[in-house]
Every structure is written in C-alpha cells, then in structure tokens.
Amino acid sequence: MKNRTSLLATSVAALLAAGAMTANAAPTITRLTPPSQFFATSGSQHAPMIARFIQGQLFDLQATVRPDSGQTITKVEWSMDGKPLRYSASKASIVPATVITATVPGAVAASVRGVSVVKPGVHTFTATATQSDNTQVSATGEFEVVITPIANAKSVKNVIFFLGDGMGASQRTAARIMLNGYSQGKVNTKLAMDSFPSTAMIMTASLNSIVTDSAPGMQNYVTGNKANNNQEGVWPDDTADKFDNPRFEYLSEFLARKQGKKTGIVTTADVFDATPASMAIHTQDRGAGTGIADQFLDDSSSTGLSVLMGGGRKWFLAAGQPGSARADKSDYVLPTDIVSGWGSATGALDSARDLIGDFQTAGWSYAATKSDLDAAGTPEKLLGLFAFSNMNVALDKIDGRRGNPAVVKDYGFEDQPMLDEMTTKAIDVLDKNSPNGFVLMVEAASIDKQAHNMDSERMMLDTIEFDHAIQVAKDFAEKNGDTLVIVTADHECAGAVVIGSSKVADKDLQAKLPTTTSMRDEVVGNYDDAAFPAYKIAADGYPETTNVDKRILIGYGGNADRYEDWRTNARPINDSQQPNNAVEPLSTYPKINTYDSNVARPERDKETGYFITGQVAGTSAVHTGGDIPLSAYGVHSSLFTGTIDNTDVFFKIMSAVGRK
Numbered sequence: 001m002k003n004r005t006s007l008l009a010t011s012v013a014a015l016l017a018a019g020a021m022t023a024n025a026a027p028t029i030t031r032l033t034p035p036s037q038f039f040a041t042s043g044s045q046h047a048p049m050i051a052r053f054i055q056g057q058l059f060d061l062q063a064t065v066r067p068d069s070g071q072t073i074t075k076v077e078w079s080m081d082g083k084p085l086r087y088s089a090s091k092a093s094i095v096p097a098t099v100i101t102a103t104v105p106g107a108v109a110a111s112v113r114g115v116s117v118v119k120p121g122v123h124t125f126t127a128t129a130t131q132s133d134n135t136q137v138s139a140t141g142e143f144e145v146v147i148t149p150i151a152n153a154k155s156v157k158n159v160i161f162f163l164g165d166g167m168g169a170s171q172r173t174a175a176r177i178m179l180n181g182y183s184q185g186k187v188n189t190k191l192a193m194d195s196f197p198s199t200a201m202i203m204t205a206s207l208n209s210i211v212t213d214s215a216p217g218m219q220n221y222v223t224g225n226k227a228n229n230n231q232e233g234v235w236p237d238d239t240a241d242k243f244d245n246p247r248f249e250y251l252s253e254f255l256a257r258k259q260g261k262k263t264g265i266v267t268t269a270d271v272f273d274a275t276p277a278s279m280a281i282h283t284q285d286r287g288a289g290t291g292i293a294d295q296f297l298d299d300s301s302s303t304g305l306s307v308l309m310g311g312g313r314k315w316f317l318a319a320g321q322p323g324s325a326r327a328d329k330s331d332y333v334l335p336t337d338i339v340s341g342w343g344s345a346t347g348a349l350d351s352a353r354d355l356i357g358d359f360q361t362a363g364w365s366y367a368a369t370k371s372d373l374d375a376a377g378t379p380e381k382l383l384g385l386f387a388f389s390n391m392n393v394a395l396d397k398i399d400g401r402r403g404n405p406a407v408v409k410d411y412g413f414e415d416q417p418m419l420d421e422m423t424t425k426a427i428d429v430l431d432k433n434s435p436n437g438f439v440l441m442v443e444a445a446s447i448d449k450q451a452h453n454m455d456s457e458r459m460m461l462d463t464i465e466f467d468h469a470i471q472v473a474k475d476f477a478e479k480n481g482d483t484l485v486i487v488t489a490d491h492e493c494a495g496a497v498v499i500g501s502s503k504v505a506d507k508d509l510q511a512k513l514p515t516t517t518s519m520r521d522e523v524v525g526n527y528d529d530a531a532f533p534a535y536k537i538a539a540d541g542y543p544e545t546t547n548v549d550k551r552i553l554i555g556y557g558g559n560a561d562r563y564e565d566w567r568t569n570a571r572p573i574n575d576s577q578q579p580n581n582a583v584e585p586l587s588t589y590p591k592i593n594t595y596d597s598n599v600a601r602p603e604r605d606k607e608t609g610y611f612i613t614g615q616v617a618g619t620s621a622v623h624t625g626g627d628i629p630l631s632a633y634g635v636h637s638s639l640f641t642g643t644i645d646n647t648d649v650f651f652k653i654m655s656a657v658g659r660k
Contacts, residue, residue, distance in 0.1 A: 113341025155658030166448025166493030217490025256304030269445030495557025565609030
C-alpha cells in the first residue's frame with residue numbers, strides 16, 4: 001500500500017500536469033465519498049475523522065467531477081491502496097450531478113456500488129477523472145476497516161436497541177420522580193433503564209451539525225458512520241434524486257447477510273419516521289414517505305425485516321383511499337448500479353399500490369388494532385399499523401382505556417396498543433422465528449414530539465411507557481443469557497430540566513391569574529420549596545392523575561415562545577402529520593403559540609398561562625447538542641462505558657455479536 005505522502009504527491013502531480021495541457025483550469029473533483037479528512041484538508045489526516053467499516057461491510061464510492069468549460073467527463077477510474085479497483089461494470093455509473101448542473105454544465109457524479117474490504121487498517125482510495133480533451137485529475141481519500149469480535153468470548157445472539165427519541169438525562173429523571181417517588185431523599189424504586197449495570201455518555205453530532213436531527217441521530221448507531229441531518233443510510237451527494245445517494249450498510253443488513261438474523265422495528269411514531277426508517281432505509285430525504293414504506297417490504301429480504309409495528313397507515317393505503325398520503329413524488333425508482341451493487345428492488349412510481357395487501361401476499365400477518373395484535377399469535381412475519389400517522393401518546397391512550405376516550409376517538413383509533421404490548425409481541429414473534437437471533441429496535445417517539453411541544457406531562461408519561469417496554473426486554477434477557485439490551489436516545493430535545501415543583505395545591509394553581517408574578521414567582525418552587533412531589537400510580541402503571549399538589553415543574557432551555565400554566569392540557573397539540581389534521585375534530589385542536597388572531601384554533605394556555613419568551617425562532621422547541629446517557633444490560637454490556645461517539649456504539653455491538 002502506498003503511503004499517504006506518495007499518494008498526495010501523485011495527486012498533486014496529476015493536477016499540475018492537467019494544468020499544463022490546457023489554458024483553462026483542470027477539471028476538479030469537488031466531493032469524494034466516503035467523506036474523509038484526508039480529502040477535505042488535502043492530505044492531512046486527523047483520525048478518527050474518517051469513515052470506518054467492519055470487515056466486509058458494504059459501502060459505495062462516489063466522486064463529483066466538474067469539467068472545464070466546453071468539456072465533458074468521459075470516464076472516472078478508481079484505485080484502492082494504489083492498485084486498480086476491480087468491480088463489475090454493472091455496479092458503476094456516471095450520471096449528471098443534477099444539483100449543480102445548472103451552474104456547472106457537464107458536472108457528473110461517478111459511483112461504484114457495494115464495495116467491501118476485509119483487510120483491517122487504514123486504506124486509501126483514489127478517483128481519476130478524464131475529460132474529453134484527455135486532461136485528468138485525481139483525488140484521494142481514506143477509510144478504516146476495523147476488527148470487531150472479542151477473542152474467546154460468547155457471542156450475543158439477540159440485540160434489543162431502545163431509542164427514547166429526544167430523551168436526555170432530565171427526561172429520565174422526571175419519569176423516575178413521577179413513577180416511583182422519593183423517600184428520605186432516595187428514590188423508592190429505580191426505573192428499569194436505571195437498573196442496567198453499564199452506562200456511557202454519547203456524543204450525538206451528525207456529519208454536518210453539532211445538533212443532530214433524528215435521522216442521523218439513529219442511523220449513526222447502526223451504521224458506524226455519520227450522515228447529514230435528514231438523511232438515512234447514505235452520505236450526501238450532488239444529485240437531486242432522493243434515493244440514489246452513496247450508501248453504507250446497516251447493522252440489520254450486515255447481520256441478515258452474514259448471520260441470517262431477523263430484524264424488528266417497533267415505534268409509537270409513523271413507521272416511515274426518521275428513527276424507524278434509519279434501521280433499514282437508504283434515502284437523502286427522511287420525508288419521502290411512499291418510497292420509505294415501499295422499501296421496507298421491497299428490500300425485506302436484504303434487511304431481514306420480519307416485524308414492523310407503529311403508526312403510518314397513510315403510506316400503505318392506495319392513493320385515493322381515505323387517509324392515504326401515497327404520492328409518486330415521494331416514491332422511487334433506483335438506478336441500475338444500485339440494483340446491481342446492493343441487490344435492491346428497482347422500485348416503481350406506484351402511488352396506487354395497496355401496500356398492506358402486498359405485505360399480506362408476501363406472507364405477513366396484519367394487525368390494525370390492539371385486538372388484532374392480541375389475536376395474531378406468533379406469525380412468521382407481522383405488520384401492525386395502528387394509526388394513520390403517529391400513534392396517540394401514552395397519556396391519551398391510557399385515558400381512553402380508563403373510560404375517557406375523547407382524544408383517541410377524535411383521532412379515529414380507540415384500540416391502540418401500548419409500547420410494552422408491542423414490544424412483547426415483537427420479541428415473541430422474533431424469538432420463535434429467528435433461530436440465528438434477531439435485532440429489534442424499539443422507539444418511544446413522542447418523548448421528542450411532546451418535548452417539541454413543551455407538553456411536559458405527555459413527555460413524562462411517554463418516558464414511563466418507554467420504561468415499561470424496557471422492563472419487558474430486561475425480563476427476556478434475564479431468561480435468555482444470549483441477549484444484549486441497549487437503552488439510549490438520538491439526541492436531547494428542548495433542553496428540558498426539572499426546575500422544581502409547584503408551591504401551591506392544584507386547586508390554588510387553577511385559581512392563579514396568568515401573570516408572571518402569580519404564575520412564576522408564587523408557583524415555582526426550587527431548592528427547599530421543591531420538596532418531593534407525590535403521584536399516586538394506578539394498577540395500569542401510570543399516574544391516576546398528573547394534576548396533583550406539588551406537581552413536577554419542567555423548564556426548557558431550547559424553547560420557542562410559549563404560554564405556561566403548569567397544568568395538564570386535556571388535548572394534545574395539533575399533529576400536522578395526521579391526514580385529517582385540517583378537518584374537524586382535529587382542526588379544532590390547539591396549535592402552539594401561533595400568535596395569529598385569524599387562526600381559529602386556540603393558542604395553547606394563552607388564556608390561563610403566562611408568556612415565556614423563547615430562545616429560538618418558530619413555534620417549537622428544538623433539539624439540543626448535549627451528550628446523552630446510554631445504559632446497557634446483558635451479554636457484553638460492559639463494553640458500553642465512558643464518553644463515546646454515537647458511531648462507536650455500532651462497533652461495540654458488532655464486537656458483541658461476533659463474526660461468523
């Protein structure tokens with residue numbers, strides 16, 4: 001293998017030679033993928049700022065090349081470690097780089113799909129482009145191949161990965177206080193996630209920002225590589241197509257291909273949403289719902305997907321059916337090089353597709369309600385879609401079960417399962433039908449969504465619902481000594497913190513006027529005034545009511561402007577993702593701080609609360625960039641300690657599952 005210095009010299013020499021052959025500047029390579037510091041800084045390596053892969057993990061190579069004015073790019077050739085790279089012509093392509101073609105005519109994106117390297121260590125790769133006057137330019141990047149298995153150690157058979165979307169340390173703390181209470185300054189009982197023996201702190205940045213969104217926030221854990229915000233299983237490129245970006249292989253794909261493991265995805269969100277999609281979907285647009293839903297089924301043989309549960313029925317109903325959101329503009333047809341290099345389905349612009357029917361034809365059992373789920377048994381494959389879009393949150397589902405179904409009835413789905421019930425079913429199905437083991441991802445999506453809304457009680461109850469599901473997995477792992485359970489978050493949301501508790505009884509809180517003096521100075525108790533809030537927990541595992549005396553008070557550091565009255569709202573914030581959002585009854589649900597007298601929907605808490613100036617623009621609280629906790633239980637849980645990057649988690653999981 002040539003060293004980096006000699007390769008850099010070769011690249012510079014090629015640039016100089018190209019410049020001597022033409023009066024114009026030589027063609028340029030403006031993007032090289034996988035992204036590496038070596039390319040970005042002209043040969044200066046700053047490990048570990050390079051792409052990393054486990055041995056045999058698939059990934060794509062790509063270069064964006066801009067030709068001289070009046071010239072065209074005729075070919076792009078690839079080498080690795082100074083030797084020509086051998087690949088099938090069907091796995092390579094040169095296409096117009098449509099994002100920049102308007103300003104740079106003739107620009108191309110050249111790709112080689114489905115590359116893999118087994119030899120460990122740092123490798124270099126070089127793209128050499130030739131334009132129509134035979135001028136050439138080269139650029140070099142690097143990546144690392146990592147040895148992962150633990151020597152002479154028992155391999156993990158099953159991995160259960162819990163993702164509390166937006167759940168930082170304070171969300172966990174608030175749920176613990178509400179659910180279990182404190183005596184003499186000590187918690188009466190820890191949360192299930194608190195009982196895990198190993199803890200790490202996770203650095204959460206995405207490829208392009210210190211504050212990640214949920215797409216790379218999840219996918220970084222299960223690919224070992226950074227992605228841009230809004231992108232899943234791909235690196236950024238310069239083409240406009242939503243599904244043709246350079247890919248890298250998911251944990252689910254690798255373990256299905258190498259070990260025959262099955263994959264399960266469970267979420268309280270729409271199943272197309274950023275976190276569930278970031279287990280199996282390759283796209284630069286987390287909003288491309290039709291194509292994402294189709295890809296779940298079309299590529300299920302590659303991902304091992306056998307369980308898919310959550311909301312999101314709108315993407316599975318043929319266009320024209322009530323509630324459908326299917327549209328060709330969010331669908332895909334893959335280029336032939338991806339189909340060849342990855343063995344992917346070609347796809348089609350088929351908004352009229354009956355995707356639920358296609359799942360059933362492919363051997364999947366389908367559940368539309370909790371009753372269906374209970375009756376489903378343990379089929380080989382299970383699809384559950386319990387709402388048009390995001391499922392209702394725990395507080396509203398529990399109210400429905402307690403005889404107050406107003407909210408779930410308004411949304412049209414009165415018979416929805418709780419997250420622990422979906423988790424139980426997913427584990428049962430996967431455990432029965434996965435002789436080589438499984439990877440299950442379980443997401444509590446609305447910890448994040450309700451933190452965005454600064455709806456504290458709904459955020460806390462969704463964290464409690466999440467912990468109930470974690471207990472299910474812990475119980476399974478205790479009985480099966482071959483399972484690793486991980487609990488973490490993709491990022492923190494809203495800068496939520498426990499600021500204390502109410503100094504007044506709930507009846508007095510209701511009587512307060514919406515002024516800063518009465519609602520802040522007379523209500524918010526901190527230090528000695530905070531004491532220990534006491535919530536009475538019902539037999540179903542949730543507070544009998546959240547409107548208690550000395551209630552927990554949550555403040556927000558990443559907040560937009562809002563009104564606050566410190567009481568539980570009878571109805572959640574209007575969910576813009578619901579297909580019936582614009583018609584009654586959902587159209588009457590409150591919006592958060594719209595400040596528009598022409599909007600019929602009432603602003604949340606405007607009449608009863610006081611105004612709090614936000615630190616960010618818009619109407620929603622935002623993700624924050626702080627580290628978040630990870631807890632691990634089971635086989636090789638001791639790997640997860642210290643302060644680590646989210647991409648490190650992938651390599652630790654791969655160490656635990658071993659190599660076969």
